[in-house]
Amino acid sequence: MRGVVIGVALGLLLELTGRVLAAESSPPRVIKMTAKKFEYSPSEVHIRKGEHVVLERKHGFKLPELGIRADVPPGGTARVEVTAEKAGRFPFACDVFCGDGHEDMTGTLVVDP
């Protein structure tokens, strides 16, 4: 298990835990995201093509090009499993209006070849 925790000022915390797995049968890497107004940090999240990950977030999250959208229950966490089938840059955004600066809550999932 390799864990990476990326904390930021303003309280936005993106916690990456888990591991990049060689075996398909291994559990997916879990990317835990606790967002705070009004930005994602880092604004780019990198995964590898073919990698199976779980995204956990406490903020609205829509990644339309990969068909990902998660409702977030009040005080709860959204959990979405995704396997990156193709390399590329895929924009994501907060889709739950959270106040002034909501429009700035965007980022990119980068699937490296």
Added chain:
Amino acid sequence: MQFDRRELMKLLGLGGVVLGSGLPGFSLAASKGKPPEDFMFLQLSDSHWGFSGPPNPEADKTLKETVQAVNASKLKPDFIVFTGDLTHTTDDDALRRKRMTEFKAIVSELKVPKVYFLPGEHDASLDKGQAYQENFGALHQSFVHKGVHFIAVDNVSDPQGAVGDTQIDWLKSELGKLDKDAPIVVLTHRPLFDLAPAWDWATADGAKVLSVLEPYQHLTVFYGHIHQENHRTTGHINHHSAKSLMFPLPAPMSVPKKAPVAWDPQHPARGLGYREIDLKDKGKAVTLEEYDVKGGRV
């Protein structure tokens, strides 16, 4: 389908965009009321009263100047509709109400018989429409004007940008009273179709709403939210977004990160404005004209 308004104007050789079909088959019974008459109304949108920042150094003036321009123009609209984001959002409930009070005072100067309001997410998402309803009334509504049916859909008081099944049932009920060829205008804040979901320019359950609207053959949608003029068609339904009265935004997905277009001191208020909408041919021919905030035709 996407089309450029100016290109279409050239193709049609018209001073405005005629987007209604005027197809045969209309009967007076379709409206189940008075025969539709020609009339005109104005769409104003996204005034974001209370905003301050570099995207508009004249933020405390633009709305007031627009009101003056409308009053000074030769246009005689039957009514004006504001399609949301009347005020800029704030976490402070008292400040939100103060901004709404100030906004109402400014637009009360408009010399028109009637002004209709719709909420935007900046007005209504954080408190699920509580302050908005105190100040402006219902979050969704319908009315009939000179035989044309107007339906204002709320896709913002749910912070996830959904209309919701309860309101969709109401929408079905409203439309169910009408013949399929009745002239209908739908007003809303966010696009009902997936214009740019990665920029949150969509309605969460917009596909469900559009499936309810689709059977109606003379239905046009006017919305705001994206701070620019945009014209799209889904099926046979035309969707027209309006400019903002605070700051413009870039074309959908045209830049890596959505952000207001920078204020240009050489061309102040560029990209801001309002719209004239003419309904003719028994409400089925829709013609648009765009104006800047000084009242000049764009």
